[in-house]
Amino acid sequence: MSVLVNKDSKVIVQGFTGSEGTFHAEQMIEYGTNVVGGVTPGKGGQKHLDRPVFNTVEDAVREAGANVSIIFVPPAFAADAIMEAADAGIKVIITITEGIPVKDMMKAKTYIQGKDLTLVGPNCPGVITPGEAKVGIMPGFVFKKGKIGIVSKSGTLTYEAADQIVKAGFGISTAIGIGGDPIIGTPTKEAVKMLMEDDETEAIVMIGEIGGNYEAEAARWIKETGNKKPVVGFIAGKTAPAGRRMGHAGAIIGGKDDTAEAKMKIMDECGIFVVQSPADIGETMKKALS
Amino acid sequence: MNIHEYQAKGILEKYGVTIQKGIVASTPEEATEAAKKLNAETGTEWYVLKAQIHAGGRGKGKVKETDSNGVVLAKSLDEVAPKSKAILGGTLVTHQTGEEGKLVSKLLVAEDVYYPGENEPKEYYVGILLDRAKGCNVIMASTEGGVDIEDVAENTPEKIFKEWIDPRVGLQGFQARKVAFKLGLEGEAFKNMVKFIHSLYAAYDATDSSMFEINPVLKTSDNKILAVDAKVDIDDSALYRHKDIAEMRDKSEEDPAEVEASESGLNYVKLDGDVGCMVNGAGLAMATMDIIKLSGGEPANFLDVGGSANAQTVEAGFRIITKDPNVKAILINIFGGIVRCDRVAKGVVEAYKNIDGLDLPIIVRLQGTNAEEGAKIIQESGLKVTSAIVLKDAAERVKEALA
Numbered sequence: 001m002s003v004l005v006n007k008d009s010k011v012i013v014q015g016f017t018g019s020e021g022t023f024h025a026e027q028m029i030e031y032g033t034n035v036v037g038g039v040t041p042g043k044g045g046q047k048h049l050d051r052p053v054f055n056t057v058e059d060a061v062r063e064a065g066a067n068v069s070i071i072f073v074p075p076a077f078a079a080d081a082i083m084e085a086a087d088a089g090i091k092v093i094i095t096i097t098e099g100i101p102v103k104d105m106m107k108a109k110t111y112i113q114g115k116d117l118t119l120v121g122p123n124c125p126g127v128i129t130p131g132e133a134k135v136g137i138m139p140g141f142v143f144k145k146g147k148i149g150i151v152s153k154s155g156t157l158t159y160e161a162a163d164q165i166v167k168a169g170f171g172i173s174t175a176i177g178i179g180g181d182p183i184i185g186t187p188t189k190e191a192v193k194m195l196m197e198d199d200e201t202e203a204i205v206m207i208g209e210i211g212g213n214y215e216a217e218a219a220r221w222i223k224e225t226g227n228k229k230p231v232v233g234f235i236a237g238k239t240a241p242a243g244r245r246m247g248h249a250g251a252i253i254g255g256k257d258d259t260a261e262a263k264m265k266i267m268d269e270c271g272i273f274v275v276q277s278p279a280d281i282g283e284t285m286k287k288a289l290s
Numbered sequence: 291m292n293i294h295e296y297q298a299k300g301i302l303e304k305y306g307v308t309i310q311k312g313i314v315a316s317t318p319e320e321a322t323e324a325a326k327k328l329n330a331e332t333g334t335e336w337y338v339l340k341a342q343i344h345a346g347g348r349g350k351g352k353v354k355e356t357d358s359n360g361v362v363l364a365k366s367l368d369e370v371a372p373k374s375k376a377i378l379g380g381t382l383v384t385h386q387t388g389e390e391g392k393l394v395s396k397l398l399v400a401e402d403v404y405y406p407g408e409n410e411p412k413e414y415y416v417g418i419l420l421d422r423a424k425g426c427n428v429i430m431a432s433t434e435g436g437v438d439i440e441d442v443a444e445n446t447p448e449k450i451f452k453e454w455i456d457p458r459v460g461l462q463g464f465q466a467r468k469v470a471f472k473l474g475l476e477g478e479a480f481k482n483m484v485k486f487i488h489s490l491y492a493a494y495d496a497t498d499s500s501m502f503e504i505n506p507v508l509k510t511s512d513n514k515i516l517a518v519d520a521k522v523d524i525d526d527s528a529l530y531r532h533k534d535i536a537e538m539r540d541k542s543e544e545d546p547a548e549v550e551a552s553e554s555g556l557n558y559v560k561l562d563g564d565v566g567c568m569v570n571g572a573g574l575a576m577a578t579m580d581i582i583k584l585s586g587g588e589p590a591n592f593l594d595v596g597g598s599a600n601a602q603t604v605e606a607g608f609r610i611i612t613k614d615p616n617v618k619a620i621l622i623n624i625f626g627g628i629v630r631c632d633r634v635a636k637g638v639v640e641a642y643k644n645i646d647g648l649d650l651p652i653i654v655r656l657q658g659t660n661a662e663e664g665a666k667i668i669q670e671s672g673l674k675v676t677s678a679i680v681l682k683d684a685a686e687r688v689k690e691a692l693a
Contacts, residue, residue, distance in 0.1 A: 027628075075527060101528035102420060103498050109425050110457045139627030139658055154573020156625040160681065163625075163657060180572060182422045209573055212422045236576035239561075239583045240592070247557045247572025247594040249527060250422070255440070260580075277584050278577040279681035 015072035057088035079104035095121035119185025125177035146171015149195035152207035164282030180248030210237035223270035298520035305493035312400030321374035336402035351384030407511025435506035498528030563588025566611035601637030631664030655684035
């Protein structure tokens with residue numbers, strides 16, 4: 001088993017023929033991801049990267065059997081793309097787009113409530129199950145196959161964690177980039193839960209940052225369910241000033257619960273192996289598993 | 291994006307929110323003219339002069355040069371010019387500005403709304419913001435207006451009421467009534483508050499705001515409900531569909547280096563430390579700041595050069611970081627994915643040569659695609675640049691550079 005995406009995933013790219021969509025679709029195909037086509041309204045019937053282009057997600061589902069979608073649509077149209085994928089019956093919707101207005105995301109998140117699907121992102125690097133499928137923009141070679149799951153709000157920090165895990169002698173089962181926006185489809189707890197329930201995952205790396213309560217919520221859930229697998233955790237932004245947005249739309253300290261210290265304290269109390277330095281993720285995983 | 295009180299009130303008024311009326315002025319003469327006009331329009335004989343800066347605590351804050359407060363009352367037309375003069379052009383220091391304070395270039399001349407009458411005026415708090423955990427907006431209201439809402443939350447949380455708004459249907463009538471009842475209002479004041487909350491939410495929703503803080507909301511002695519102050523934060527990602535609001539951006543309120551960085555497409559936040567840093571990705575950038583601190587330094591900035599770091603962005607980053615005289619060393623931390631480390635390394639070497647008088651120790655940590663080729667380019671460049679591959683080494687090099 002793996003989480004969210006695997007070798008059987010039939011992936012479509014929304015925003016297929018745009019420059020971002022084209023570049024990353026090529027990279028995904030090269031990695032071995034089963035990309036069955038893409039969607040660009042008005043270009044249905046054409047071929048792109050040797051794969052069919054559809055006008056609608058509905059067509060892609062009906063004609064190519066798509067069940068996973070990755071979205072590179074520009075911010076102004078991205079929420080609409082999410083809702084279109086949901087309406088067409090896509091099961092896993094991964095949204096890479098950064099800068100979607102909060103109001104649009106609120107609408108999209110409400111729209112998908114109660115539907116049998118998982119939205120990952122927006123503003124995330126995507127999801128990778130090494131050796132099976134890369135549905136994202138991460139450098140695939142960093143992620144060697146193994147038994148450590150990763151959940152992270154950040155892109156390059158996810159690569160950093162994966163690299164350390166691999167150098168420590170382990171590998172990755174699935175890495176889920178949940179995204180750095182204030183409203184995201186899969187909060188930390190939901191992503192951790194998937195990895196806790198996954199047979200192939202033996203331990204988890206959980207990386208958060210300042211702002212919001214997702215990490216604290218996940219930590220409490222991990223404790224309540226009996227710390228079934230070791231979790232190594234880090235929160236970026238201990239040195240970030242209050243009230244300033246640090247790159248990610250969601251990375252802002254609005255109150256005392258938003259700080260890295262407050263989150264790390266709760267994580268520590270919930271039995272998570274908290275690292276103070278992001279350079280210690282790999283080493284700490286070694287200790288946690290010994 | 292933050293905007294000034296006078297701009298925020300302009301937006302509120304457009305959506306039918308009742309506000310304390312005011313006119314903005316840049317000189318003492320304009321202030322007197324504004325006061326005359328206000329007198330004609332509203333009959334007010336007292337005038338509140340409010341410094342327009344992007345920071346709270348103006349009333350208690352002091353203008354460095356004149357010792358005037360940032361918000362003062364002029365009890366006659368004659369007082370308006372001298373009292374305005376004591377604020378305009380001065381540096382206002384409040385608990386939110388830091389010691390350096392902020393230059394006041396505009397004043398809001400506002401009507402006096404605390405006039406005596408059948409009832410005592412009473413202040414309330416009404417805010418609207420995004421509840422991230424619930425994924426919807428929430429209206430927050432309190433009977434404790436005119437004070438810091440964080441203090442109310444800390445000391446008397448039972449005095450804050452919340453009403454969550456369902457994104458599918460928006461604010462409903464019963465919710466506005468609930469808030470007004472919980473604030474203990476009745477009669478005419480109750481009706482006015484219900485209307486106030488409806489208009490306020492309409493303004494919030496229509497402008498893609500991410501925060502409204504109306505503190506205080508005043509019940510006047512004749513039962514009107516007015517926004518006396520207004521703090522408005524607009525969702526940056528939605529500014530593309532609000533050109534009129536985007537134009538309200540006041541760059542003089544921002545750090546000049548931050549303005550320059552944003553014009554080069556870089557995400558930069560200036561901090562007070564001594565080690566500059568340049569990183570690809572926001573999370574890794576924050577983590578790099580944390581590493582600097584653990585190595586015994588203090589981060590001088592947050593700088594995310596984004597996913598496509600190249601010679602131009604690296605050079606722009608160098609120029610911005612080195613403007614800060616406190617910077618004693620620079621740590622560049624790039625995790626190459628799509629970005630190739632050898633290209634970034636070439637960019638660093640080129641930028642270093644292009645910038646005259648750059649004499650700071652620079653630690654470059656490259657990891658990921660072509661990291662070793664990148665390290666080789668750095669080592670062979672003959673520049674005062676040290677290279678590291680593992681994050682731990684980078685931290686050690688920072689420690690050495692600071693020693």
